[in-house]
Amino acid sequence: MNSINVASPLTENLLPSAKDCFRDVVRAEAAEARKLDKGELEKKRLLEQFSKPSGVSDEDRLKRAAGIIKSAIRNKLTEVEIGRFPNQLCTDRGRAIIQAEPGWEDTLTGLPRELYQFWQKHLAPLGYKIHARIVDWPHGMPGDVGIALSWKQEQQ
Numbered sequence: 001m002n003s004i005n006v007a008s009p010l011t012e013n014l015l016p017s018a019k020d021c022f023r024d025v026v027r028a029e030a031a032e033a034r035k036l037d038k039g040e041l042e043k044k045r046l047l048e049q050f051s052k053p054s055g056v057s058d059e060d061r062l063k064r065a066a067g068i069i070k071s072a073i074r075n076k077l078t079e080v081e082i083g084r085f086p087n088q089l090c091t092d093r094g095r096a097i098i099q100a101e102p103g104w105e106d107t108l109t110g111l112p113r114e115l116y117q118f119w120q121k122h123l124a125p126l127g128y129k130i131h132a133r134i135v136d137w138p139h140g141m142p143g144d145v146g147i148a149l150s151w152k153q154e155q156q
Helices: 009-014 018-051 058-074 110-126
Strands: 079-085 129-134 145-150
Touching: 018 110, 058 079, 058 110, 058 145, 079 110, 110 129, 110 145
Parallel strands: none
Antiparallel strands: 079 145, 129 145
């Protein structure tokens, strides 16, 4: 059986060579790997940043909260997400939050803990509620945690 090693004029203009196809796939995979590495570096940087005290005063945080709440009310919302962070900032990686266990707040560290303590000190006495939940599930595993502030009143 004879094999043809030369592209015909018909295929030459329509199809790249197998070698060119393979090269393009390798380049695309390398670009994707670099993109993932960048994402991982960014996540690592955020984890570091969120693990440290924010340095934001209660007064500044109260002004921010007031702005967020007023904006949400103008949009007829009764709840707004006030924070989203990697589950690594929970000592149990979000297990207590997933299970809705009492004391889930004790697993928070860093900035999420600051947000919770701020709510507890300034907003809870005014009737605001706070909820935490896993907000994404990459590859079926718990991902980021979202903390929402709510002012919806229970119907009687």
